[in-house]
Amino acid sequence: MADYVVHREIDARGSACPGPLMELIRALKAAEKGQVVAVLSTDQGSKVDIPEWVEKAGHKLLATEEDGEATRFVVEKAR
Amino acid sequence: MDDVVIVGGGVGGTVTANLLAEELAPEIAASKVRIRLITDRPEHIYKPAFLYAAFGRTAPRAYRRPQRELLHPAVELVVDPVNRIDAGQRQVIGESGKSYDYSYLVVAAGARVVPQRxxxxxxxxxxxxxxxxxxxxxxxxxxxxxxxxxxxxxxxxxxxxxxxxxxxxxxxxxxxxxxxxxxxxxxxxxxxxxxxxxxxxxxxxxxxxxxxxxxxxxxxxxxxxxxxxxxxxxxxxxxxxxxxxxxxxxHEAPPFLEASGLTDAGWVPTDRHTLQVKGHDRIYALGDVTDLPVSKAGSVAHYQANVVAQNLAARLRGRPALARYNGKTFCFIETGADKATYVEFDYENPPQPVPASRWIHWAKLAYNQTYWMTARGVV
Missing domain, CATH: 3.50.50.60 (FAD/NAD(P)-binding domain)
Structure with missing residues (x-):
């Protein structure tokens, strides 16, 4: 079982690139340090864009889960 | 009588109104249909000119025209900033306090910048x-x-x-x-x-x-x-x-749309093909206000206006609405030094920019003038 609590989940399925990444960025901007945000994306580009951005921005990618046709990225605001 | 109300005096609203007035001329003459365009200002502004204005390469007289001059004579022009839309009562309420009933509504109210965010x-x-x-x-x-x-x-x-x-x-x-x-x-x-x-x-x-x-x-x-x-x-x-x-x-859609419960995450949820507002059979949205994954660009509003006008005319005549928007977008791209390129794409086909040339730059400058024919629904 996951040892984190998702504070906010964004359903960005059907949203074209860069929609899901921009949704995640907006949500993390509004979140407090330590909170966890999840984003659901069906855009293939997200599999590269989201992990790359999370690393560059110094946050933590806690999980990448396949969820039907979508991928769920779970990110902790680390700073 | 059927009332079509179009909110917005930009390219999308203006072209929709003009195409409808042209197509429905017999019904309008027989007082079976009325078309009203509600806008917040008496002048129409061609916003792509601002890029050139920043370099002193155009002037207000080139990018502003009286809205009335651009509209088909059969379109009623109302200058009254919208306060809210009551979708239940099928009414648009203006800041003047007046209300405007509609059988069908087209939301083409554009987007605005919010630097204060x-x-x-x-x-x-x-x-x-x-x-x-x-x-x-x-x-x-x-x-x-x-x-x-x-x-x-x-x-x-x-x-x-x-x-x-x-x-x-x-x-x-x-x-x-x-x-x-x-x-x-x-x-x-x-x-x-x-x-x-x-x-x-x-x-x-x-x-x-x-x-x-x-x-x-x-x-x-x-x-x-x-x-x-x-x-x-x-x-x-x-x-x-x-x-x-x-x-x-x-950017955001005008605040009256959120106050009217017609937005989701800042934009109007719109069907990508029919351009109907989701959950509202009688309301259409086009141009910058929609949540569609297409460019917020004048060409998009123009192409969408064709679809909305065709479908509204069909529905007003009791026929099926068959026109569909396919994501078509066209943008010139100025590349400096009096050269430009362009991109054309849709939901299925990605853009393929061509090498920049002086000819394309001149085509763009020519279009800046021809725009007034586009707004009238002529080209």
Whole structure:
């Protein structure tokens, strides 16, 4: 079982690139340090864009889960 | 009598009204249909001109026309900023207190910039997405002697997705023409890991920027701007100093739409093919207000207006609405030094920019004049 609590989940399925990444960025901007945000994306580009951005921005990618046709990225605001 | 109300006096609303009036002339003459266009100002403004206005290459008389002059005589023009839409009662309520009943409603109210959402941007940043902004930037550019100029895309989505690239290219040409390019560092920033949200446009633009010596910063999401120190701070933890900041602000649909319960995350949820507002059979949305993954550009509003007008005319005549929007988009891209290219794409087919040429630049300048025929629904 996951040892984190998702504070906010964004359903960005059907949203074209860069929609899901921009949704995640907006949500993390509004979140407090330590909170966890999840984003659901069906855009293939997200599999590269989201992990790359999370690393560059110094946050933590806690999980990448396949969820039907979508991928769920779970990110902790680390700073 | 059926009442069609169109909210918005930009390209989308104006073209929809004119096409409908032309098509439904017999019904309008027989008082079976009435078409009203409600707008917040008596003048129509061609917003793509602002990019040129920032460089002093156009003037208000070229991009402003009385809205009445552009409308088919059968369209009733109402200048009354909208206060709210009551979808249950099928009414548009104006700030004047008057209400306007509709059988069908077209929401074409556009988008507006909200620089105040980014701390420090309104105080320290320039922009060219409003007439006042473009005129202010023009003065700043005349006085600018040297230093770092940053073109920073802060809000996505924004109007005219290629305009920030065009601004960067035109700045490069502007300073070269004045022999000042060596005194200016040009920097272009974008929120994701390439220079444009569309991969094909990004792949074309990246080497074009590099060839002009324009430095790029990607994964660059502005958190705040320090107006005193003239420094941008990003949520990625980086900083960037500037002498002149041209920041593309966040955008939103007009606030009355949110107050009317017609938005989701800031934009109007719209069916990508029928252009009906989701959950509202009698309301259509087009142009910049929609949540569609297409460019917030005049060409999109123009193509969508064709679809909405065809479908409304069909429904008003009791026929099936068969027209579908396929994501068609067309954008000229100014590349500086009196050259331009263009992109054309839709939901299924990505853009393929062609080499920039003087001919395409002239086509764009010609279109800036021909626009008034587009607004009238002629071309």
């Amino acid at each position: 980014t701390p420090g941007l309104a105080e320290a940043g320039e922009q060219f997405y409003t007439e006042e902004g473009a005129q202010r930037l023009y003065k700043k550019l005349q006085d600018f002697t040297g230093g770092t100029v940053v073109v920073s895309v802060i809000g996505v989505p924004h109007m005219c997705p290629v305009a920030p690239l065009e601004m960067a290219f035109m700045l490069d040409a502007f300073f070269r023409e004045r022999g000042r390019r060596d005194q200016v560092e040009l920097v272009y920033t974008y929120p994701i890991n390439r220079v444009h949200s569309n991969p094909a446009i990004a792949a074309w633009a990246a080497p074009e920027l590099a060839a002009r010596g324009i430095r790029t910063e990607t994964f660059f999401n502005v958190e705040r701007i320090d107006p005193q120190r003239k420094v941008i701070e990003t949520i990625e933890g980086t900083t960037l100093a500037f002498d002149l900041l041209i920041g593309i602000p966040e």
